[in-house]
Amino acid sequence: MSLLLPLESNPDVMNKFMYLLGVPEKWNVVDVYGIDGDALEWVPKPVLALILLFPYNTKYFEFAKQEAEEIKEKGQIIVPDLFYMKQYVSNACGTIALIHSVANNAERVQLQDGDFKKLLENSKNLTPEERGEMLSTAGVNSDAYKVIKAHQELAKEGQTEADPNEKVVHHFVAFVQKGGYLYELDGRKDFPINHGPSSEETFLTDAAKVCKKFMERDSEDVNFTIMAITAKES
Incomplete structure (x- = not known):
């Protein structure tokens, strides 16, 4: 499987996908409307991951x-x-960004039994390349295929008409805190990027600073979107 419909940067679509992966509904994806201190205060806590869409x-x-x-x-x-x-x-x-976000927080979210949990268990000792091949060569009855199938179904639910052959001009990347460090996880890169020390308490601010650097490097383009996986407000 070499070509998919692109997912829309839409919290509703991302939430449906996340719940299909087995994430309990006490967590959800929300838009982040600003990266300064005041705007970040409005983001529900705790925050598990940030997903950035950039040029x-x-x-x-x-x-x-x-x-x-x-x-x-x-x-x-x-x-x-x-x-x-x-x-x-x-x-x-x-x-991939959603998988990175959830997989690195599986214990915190208390991931439910299902196809995605099986995929994580089966790929625990694989290399990043072998994990990627699980999706690209997924057989019809495999756990990986069911994840890809969910992607295809939800990509059709976006507000914009999706074309798999259209040139990609934007890209999703995930940020997570793991083992006391902030990591940028982009499956198109050779390896994860360690952006320095971080913690559960400082993660949102730390990740927002890195997102700001993305924006400053391409300040003429306004097509950036940030979403956060957070605890659902009661």
């Missing part, structure tokens, strides 16, 4: 290449239990 263009590719070279030279800390998977399926970045 996927030459300016970004140049920065990402330079960033990767610096990390390869200097090295970085990757905690052993960080779940990371490569993206080999076109237009699957929204699904």
Whole structure:
């Protein structure tokens, strides 16, 4: 399976997908309307992950290449239990971002039994490349195929008409806190990006600062969207 309909940056669609993955409904996806201190105060707590949709263009590719070279030279800390998977399926970045967000918070969300929980268990000892191949070569009866099928069904529910052959100009990436560090998880990159120390209490502010850097690097473009996976307000 090499080509999917792209997922829309829409909390309603993301919530449906997240619940299909087995996340209890006490958690939900919400829009983040600003990245300064006051705006972040309105985001329900705790926050498990941020998902950023940003312009996927030459300016970004140049920065990402330079960033990767610096990390390869200097090295970085990757905690052993960080779940990371490569993206080999076109237009699957929204699904990969959601998988990264949920998989790295499976214990906190108390993930329910089902296809996605089985997928995580079966891929626990696999490499990021092997995990990515699970989705790209998923057989009809596999747990991975059921996740991809859910993606396809929900991609059709967006408010904009989706075309799998249309050139992708935006990309989803997830931010999570794991083992005391803030990680950027992008299946199109060679490896996760460690953005430094973080904690459950400071995660939202720490991740927002990194999102702000994305925006500053491409300040002429206003097409950025941030969503957060948070505790549902009672």
